[in-house]
Amino acid sequence: MNPLADRLRPRELSDVVGQRHLLAQGAMLRRIAESGQIPNMIFYGPSGTGKTTVASIIAKSAGKTLHKLNGTTASTADIKSVVGELDTFAGMGGVLLYLDEIQYLNKKQQQSLLEFIENGQITLIASTTENPYFYIYNAVLSRSTVFEFKPVEKEEIEKAVARAFDFVETERGVKFEVEAGVKEHIALLCGGDVRKAMNAVELLTVTSGGKSEITLEDARAVAQRSSMKYDRDGDEHYDILSAFQKSVRGSDENAALHYLARLLEAGDLISPCRRMLVIASEDIGLAYPMAAVITKACVDSAIQLGLPEARIPLAEAVITLCTAPKSNSAIIAIDEAIADVRAGKASEIPQNLRDSHYKGAPKLGHGEGYKYSHDYPNHWVDQQFLPEALSSARYYRYGDNKTEQAAKAYWNKVKHTYGE
Secondary structure, three states: OOOHHHHOOOOOHHHOOOOHHHHOOOOHHHHHHHHOOOOOEEEEOOOOOOHHHHHHHHHHOOOOEEEEEEOOOOOHHHHHHHHHHHHOHHHOOOEEEEEEOHHHOOHHHHHOOHHHHHOOOEEEEEEEOOOHHHHOOHHHHHOOEEEEOOOOOHHHHHHHHHHHHHHHHHHHOOOOEEOOOHHHHHHHHOOOOHHHHHHHHHHHHHOOOOOOEEOHHHHHHHHOOOOOOOOOOOHHHHHHHHHHHHHHHOOOHHHHHHHHHHHHHOOOOHHHHHHHHHHHHHHHHHHOOHHHHHHHHHHHHHHHHOOOOOHHHHHHHHHHHHHOOOOOHHHHHHHHHHHHHHOOOOOOOOHHHOOOOOOOHHHHOOOOOOOOHHHOHHHOOOOOOOOHHHOOOOOOOOOOOHHHHHHHHHHHHHHHHHOO
16 A cells, blocks of 8 residues: 555645645746646755645646656666657657656756757656755756745644544544644654655554554654754755854854754754854954854863763853854955955065075075064064055954954054054
8 A cells, every 4th residue: 555645645736735835826836837838847845845746736737748757766768768759659749757856867867858858848847855056957957947845834734634634534444532732743743744744644543553542642752853854965954054153143042052952953963063163263253252262162072072961062152152242354354365365466475574594595685674573662563564566455354342442442552653
């Protein structure tokens, strides 16, 4: 028997759970499906959000010969077989190719479809769980419209779970007594994945052992940790890290702790450690230089402790970073300096700064005129350090925080007094 998710697969767009932004009356994808004029499309989003279902419904209504391939198993011969049908009676009206997991096809395989996609002989509907702008050949991407599928809302999944229980009851002729909270728990912990929710319902009903009662305890057992939609090599990994850093930068310690918890619950200790070391200098920087020291100490402790204890020093570091004053003056300064170097502005080093610690240096004039800063009041004396072509360059600008403004006041006083 097919899995419950397949037996319950919708046959009409109006029956699809979630994706109202794509499938509600008047939404673009709904209008495309109803028009019968199907362009090349790529459906992008997490597993269990309806990509395959929607593609199948649209494909069946297109009036073209339908072929299905899966990128995980499809070979070049399979693609050639689809192309070969274009010259046959079956392919006279055109071919609609539904290609699931297109990201697994290599560049050459994707290229083999280009000519036929472009002239309209093949209409491509492809689905992928990975960001198409990273994983799909650009020439295919430019000839397709991308639609993003989102995790299904908890309330929508609850309705689907209720329908699933009703369906199994009718199918098996058994009336289940579903304890309060079971449906909500499954919907909450499936992480927006309808297929996971259906699998949980099926497992609960199959393992009921002839009993008609479905308990919350059983639901917790089958749905545990299923909400952790996380792949260290996928989009979710980088999205969580991005949200993590932006939350710290925005001084929201509660949001930052949430994203840290998601990373740690997925067993990822290294990624938040590395990201916090960057944040300490990029986003807090000179406003509170000790943040880098504290963060390094907490990260070292976390690495030595391992999970679960590592969560404690990492939480300390996150809260410190969030509540610290912020400055990005350091990253702006170095990026502007690098930009000048890459633009070819790295002219000759001034003679007075060149190495003079060898016998022939005086003959070359190396080090001539150099003033030893420590010999002067406040350990500073006016002299040119930048190459001539960059003598007026200013990369660092003091931030508006207390620490940098204090440094600015000090050096303004020193350089005004002794820099004339």
